[in-house]
Amino acid sequence: MSIQLKVASKNISINIIWLRDNCRCSECYDRDNNNRKTTIQQFLKTIKIKIKDYIHEDNNLCIEWSDGHKSIYPTEWVIDMWTGNKIKIEPYTCLGEEIMKLPAKICYNDLTQEFAQKELIKSILKYGIGIVTNVNPTLEATEKLARFIAQPQQTIFGTMWTVGKNESHKDPAYLNGPLIVHNDNTYFCESTGLQVFHMLERDTKGKGGLSIVIDGFKVAEILKQESPMHFKNLTEIEIESEYIEPGVHCKWAGPVIKIDRTTNEVYQIRFNIYDRSPLPPSHSNEFYESYAHLVEILEREEMCWKHYLQPGTVVIYNNWRMLHGRTSFTGKRIFGGCYISMTEFLSKARTLQLIT
Template sequence: MVLVSVILLTKYYYLIFFKMSVELKFEDKKFSVNIVWLRDSCRCPKCYNSSCSSRITTIDQFITNIKIQISSCKQENNSVLVEWSDGHSSTYDIKWIYDIWTSNNQSKIIPHHCFGKELGSLPPRLPIDCVNQKKGQQELMKSLLKYGVGIVTNVEPTVEATENVIRCLAIPQSTLFGTAMWTVGNKEGHVDTAYLNVPLVVHTDSTYFCESPKVQIFHMLERDSNGTGGESTYVDGFKVAEILKQENPTHFKNLTEIEIESEYIEPGAHYKCTGPVIKVNKTTGEIYQIRFSINDRSPKPPTRIQEFYESYAHFVEILKREDLYWKQLLVPGTVLFVNNWRLFHGRTKFTGRRFFCGCYVSESDFSSRARVLGLIS
């Protein structure tokens, strides 16, 4: 009985994996494609509903498809023509196959890890009239992808005008701080240090959310002319991580592996999220997110606790270096877009009234817009 099972199991895998791949050529590049994926990705009207961009696949059909082999395969001009062992025919665009098969879902724009002053000098300052057009929206998105900062000028200092600018890029993300836009300086509705006049250590926002916002937007609407302080501070977290890796690869590795819990508590709300300080793409090894808020850590001890504290202390020590800081006063008329997965922001202590608005944009909406604009795959 055992022998029969082995034979049947072997036969089953033989059917699926007798031929695992087919070799194709795009321009002067040869590459191999898995045939199960190729059949699963057929875009003919029987397999794909192009009107709603959805596969037409039942569970039984899927099981059948992974057992099917290629009867013939040939390339003609820019097309790949496949005849399958069950009689089905598929036609593919060779560039479409190549782009998907070789894609690693990365941005076409290589991030420039910035020292502090570069954050203020390298990103272009785009007037509002420019951002109302597609080309200007591409430039704003490119700046966010490359430097982690986008700057739009000549904006009327109102919540409504600010929201209109933001919606050129993406839909504002609703959180407990606002259904879309939020304001700071005219209310004390949340138990959060951002609503006080105390200094704020540089940090990324919402480390306690399972999907922390990808982009944060700031626009100073009113500023007390007799007020003092309130200088905004920014640090490129990717640069901090890069320096950490150079100075101590073990500390860097620890912060990509050891997870810590962050939390936010106020009446009627208790948010928690656990993850590493530095998130790395497992395929490419590139950093894609920094989760850093020294004040929002919960009391739950991390695993490998001594390794964590030593590595985190090194990370924090790097954050004290002045050449990493960009400091400026937010002014009415200039809207600042900040990549919250990359840039730390903070503030010095202040007196007088500061009234500004802003919102968050989710990673999902940000990436959707970047794809529509042709900037990421």
């Protein structure tokens, strides 16, 4: 059962159970804490509900229900909720050097102001990366910067961390060798959302240590164009990743390319050649062929933005999108930063009215 609403010369048909379920009167909804007040018994009655009468005028929809309950809804709210009208920042996928040119570069001192926080967060939503300049090359200043977005996430690596100061972790990131581009912590139940990276100190006489960044959404786009079948395989075959060190054993599985089932858009890349567990025997051929194609795209020179991270400039990546790596290096290279969970990042973006 549904009722028809005529809005801007369009007829929209709205399910009546949905309407009753989303009644926002004080009996059904607590505006102080934004929670529903419906009991299980009321909910079970709702699914059998009928409309006695309704009127749609002055931008409001008023309904009298078969059980005597009355609801009033602003029409605009009903249409937005029913049609899923959402404010969204469409990602702009970047090739190589574009990754450096397009994102916002925000001065650290401006971050106390909301306009600068908005610019930074918009840039991360659109390009997967935001850059902050004029930052003191200390872990304290890096933490202060991160907190303008959200609180740093505590993980097995600590809350604020450094790489290159004799840390005890055995991850390849903590060694001097080359690091193939990857997404971090694919073995967490929810991979971290943002990475805040700051080169705190580097030996000017040291060689190598070039940072490499690739837009994973661009890679997925190219893979889909070149082989829809390989793309499909990587959105469906579940890959398990794990991280083991004394006292720690993290494990999680998911496809390399994650698709939003309602929009059909890619929302996460989980590529990490180091952390994969042995693959289950089913789908092996399909997986290896498709994964090799993805690796081959990642190897293309035009995909990469290669750069030297310098003390004073902080780069913030969306870890669900951007892949990062580095070339091997000699000499001192102390790198600091933190993670921010995707949940906290998106929450901040919503409070700034950048997304819904």
